[in-house]
Amino acid sequence: MIRLQFCGAAETVTGSCYLLSTEKHRILIDCGLFQGSKAIKERNYGEFPFDPTSIDAVVLTHAHIDHCGLIPKLYLKGFKGPVYTNPVSAELAKILLPDSGHIQEMEVERKNRKNSRAGLPLLTPIYTAEQAASCLDYFQPIEYQEEKEILPGIRIRLQDAGHILGSAIVEVWVNEKGKDVKITFSGDLGNLGQPIVNDPTEIDTTDYLVIESTYGNRLHKIKEDKIERLKEVIIKTMKKGGNLIIPAFAVERTQDLLYALHVLLKEGTIKVKDIYLDSPLAVATTEIFCNYQKYFDTETKSLSEDGTTCPFYLPGLRLSRTAEESMAINKINGGAIIISASGMCDAGRIKHHLKHNLWRPESTILLVGYQAAGTLGRRLLEGEKQVRIHGEEIAVKADIVNIDGFSAHADKEGLLNWIRSFKEKPHKVFITHGEKEASHEFAKLVSSELGIDTEVPEWLNIVEITPTKRNIPVTVASVLKAQEAASEAEATYQRLLVQLKALVETSFVKKDYNNINNTLKQIEKLVNQKLMEEKAG
């Protein structure tokens, strides 16, 4: 018997983890960290809902922490199997997992200071940076499209999900008692037409589909021309003689910015003395992206002059790794673009750059990502005139500008269209990786629009996966109706065409051209009648 258990990202966005068990084997798709509310984060500390030593392998969709962040804990609890993932995700995990360990150490240190003062027991981090680093040797990269039998009777294939570089859709075939069942996990699905990454791959067929629904009940706003807006902001700031400070997430958003800057520099529409990338994590991520240019989309590849130089290494780009290098940037009075982390201004080096620029009317702070409630970024966005940084009161006199970053997730139309692109309708769709409301609304949409059986599993739900009879073409009720209507019109048209042909022939033979004229008038009458009907109905 094949079973699928939803161990995370069920009626919530984070903690992505699915347990697929057969008679003989057990594999996990993702093993992510729970993030967000205190109640959700609590799940990171308890025991896994399965015995980690019983797991044979992990397949990882991508390197975001909510998908891979509990892999180090899995090793600490006794799992010793391979983690299959795309080569870029394996590389990104090498920097992101130790970073996550470091963040947890710092958090626990802060909490323990409070706990010792309150006489409460001390906590230990879920894993440390060092422990995270020690599990990385088990990662086994596999290329997109490569089919691999990871265990007897279990084959997998990764396909580009277009979400972040290296992100994958996972196809799993399980053969039990001579019958094949296919389960497809969408992972996080990207938007169409994003820079750097390709569009999500269309999959032919699957018996069961597990799909994310982060934006399952939302449509993205009409995208503003991000590059054009960036150009205006740069020109204005440079004219005033200030610095342009951009808080940005290290993975993907920073590279999106470098891509946009490359386009503008190439056009010759902006002039900037220096561009600083001041975040060791962003520098390391950019380096990894540059080593894997073969995964870039065609547009991004075409930015590279000779096909090998990385399009993110712009002329005048200065990479700042050490604390000294970072501190030197604080002395720059104007004319520089400074990209730094964290993306929401609540930690890291960006706070120093804000301290040195917020009070200067000639500088600009450009927000390009989501700013969560309570963060310094959110307060700036909401127009606060005075903020506190490192215990010092700072006046906000710089321009605060917001450019809505493109989301790395498909919206409900994007998700629905991706399901539509299957050549055969999946037997059943499980909706996961979304807030409760988003998942349930999307489930309704999938069943009403596509006529597919859907389910929104609750956390820890187990479902049975049985071989299905497929070969049902993907047809929507509305598409069927349109097809019927189209075939009716087509039949009328064919009939008229035959009549017309016969009339024209006989008229020419009889040299009776009036006849043709009459027929044409008849057709005209018929067409007008049809048009009237259309308008009325």
Ligand SMILES: [Zn+2]
């Ligand atoms: Zn993601």
Ligand SMILES: [Zn+2]
């Ligand atoms: Zn995710």
